[in-house]
Amino acid sequence: MTGMTSSARPLLNRRLAEFGTTIFAEMSALATSTGSINLGQGFPDTDGPDEIREAAVRALRDGRGNQYPPGPGVPELRTAIAEHQRRRYGLSYDPDTEVLVTAGATEAIAAALLALLEPGDEVIALEPYYDSYAACIAMAGGTRVPVTLRPDEGTAEGAPDGTAHRRFRLDLDELRDAVTDRTRLLLVNTPHNPTGTVLTRAELTEIARIAVERDLLVVTDEVYEHLVFDDAEHVPLATLPGMRERTVTIGSAGKTFSFTGWKVGWVTSTQELVTAVRTAKQYLTYVSAGPFQYAIAEALRLPDSYFDSFRADFRRKRDLLGDGLHAAGFKVYQPQGTYFITTDITPIGEKDAYAFCRALPERCGVVAIPNSVFYDDPDAGRSQVRFAFCKKDDVLHEAADRLQRLAS
Template sequence: MARMTSSARPLLNRRLAEFGTTIFAEMSAHATSTGAINLGQGFPDTDGPEEIREAAVRALRDGRGNQYPPGPGVPELRAAVAAHQERRYGLSYDPDTEVLVTAGATEAIAASLLALLEPGDEVIALEPYYDSYAASIALAGGTRVPVTLRPDEEAAADTPGGVPHRRFRLDLDELRDAVTDRTRLLLLNTPHNPTGTVLTRAELTEIARLAVERDLLVVTDEVYEHLVFDDAEHIPLATLPGMRERTVTIGSAGKTFSFTGWKVGWVTASPDLVTAVRSAKQFLTYVSSGPFQYAVAEALALPDTYFDAFRADMLRKRDLLAAGLTDAGFSVFRPQGTYFVTTDIRPLGESDGFAFCRALAERAGVVAIPNAVFYDHREAGAPFVRFAFCKKVSVLEEAVGRLRKAFAG
């Protein structure tokens, strides 16, 4: 067998050369090895509704989904997704031709970009962005063009819980200037991870106008649609004029029902767009999550009281963590959506989020994520750190206590 030499061709495809082990895996392993509280990776530490878990067990026992489910997804789930979009947003989708079930939102993003991009096409994404966006654009041979959400310099009036309201904002002029003749697609995320920003109707209206004017496709990641707080409102881009036929909307059960391990997501779009995305998706997982699809169909039909209680529970946890981080000396961006709080560590005398997070487990017994991993322009994200609040209240209280002790004395 020939030996590899220093001049040998690299094993990893050059498109993925910049991507190594994700920061989530690194920091979760760090939490395990140090015994720290993991507020880094965004997964709940409790299961979702018992009746939905039992629905999955029932599907297993009844032999539904134990073999390959239909390629587009089981009819019950596709119908439930369509009914959810109609009930919540007045969006009418044909479950047979305009809904596609995927292995979570991550596959939906990858399949959409693989299907819709040609090598060299430019994709505008709002920076900071979830790390799979960059990897999926690279796999498709596209060129990512970040438009940076920038933080308020001044805090707005005090809000409930004593945490001043600061927001990361989109510069619409910068977005418009980023579009070139090579731009094929806008990749949006609202509610936005990691900043917690929820794009307003005015912002989305301008985005829609730009997409129509420049004939752009749009992929919208809306997995946190049911986690919107205070006076913010989630508005699907597909509801705006001219957007129904050019928007691929991505949803997921993991965040809303606290079953992230089931990996059930979906795409809703026009028949032509769904057919394109399915063409790529079928060569990724082909199908997945058979029995869980039946359970998620029942979950989407839960009454509004479930969604209201879920949001209220996360709101309480958001306020607990945001107040605790403020007391510990962090500057806090109080999120309008998602289950993450972004903080600025400069008031603590720190400016390097990577170094701060790698030392935090030993210093305070807590793990967080440096926001810089979500940026092309790493310097723009350097002083920001993300904490997850999708944990038990007792866990958050312990974490807050540790952080106060470590930084506030």
């Protein structure tokens, strides 16, 4: 290879020029270097059910999945995914042709966008959005078109008056106006990370109407489907009229069973769409997580009591941290789903979320994520900060205590 000169073209593909190290890596490194409590990256600090962990150990010992598993995923897991969709939502998928196992939801998103987009196609995404969305759209050569969720001013039920807002809301007129002749795909996330909004049946019905009228494909990220609180309801888009045949639904074991390191995700859709996604996926990881796939097949068949207890436990954690953030002076937006709380730092005299989060470890020994990185225009989220509550109770109590320094 000849030597590079100062006039040589940049090494990084121009489509990725705007992307550097993810904010999660940056803030997690900051947590480690300062010994801070990491409420930034969304990973639990406890493992999931013992019986599911032991199922993975058993698969390892029995030699199941230690070599390459089948490209679409092991039959046991694909069958369990199809059963889960039918039992929970009345959706019928053929496990042999309409289910695909992926290396987590992130690969599912990447494979779907790489498979379904042509260069120049527009993708409408609900902003603020998880950072991999923007990167995957760019890698596929697409053009992202944000439709921004904005907080309303209603007080959340059960929350102290004036301190917690019900939800970030989708402007359906803005969504409809964003569709052009170049729009190929809607990228929908509900329950929504980072805002914690759960789109209502009425909102999703209108999204479905737009998709059908304009003949759009939809990729829907539903990894937090089992983390919905209060009176919120998770409605899979594929259950709505005209949507099964145009929707790629993405799920994940990591968020529901607290084994994020296993990287087991999946796609359900029509045979034609799954075949397209599999075509891209096979040139990414090809296969992954062999023994863990058998364990997640058992996890998906856990009784309803597991999912009920899981949801109740995280609602309690939400309230624990939310109360602490409110007491520290933050404006708290009460999440209806996920395990993240979005706050506004204006009431504590701050304006720049990124600068605030960089300084917070030294000030309080806590790490959080600035929401500004989830917007195309950082000013739209300039004063918003996201905290994760998927931690042990004593960790959340300690974090809340440390954040009291801001109030004083």
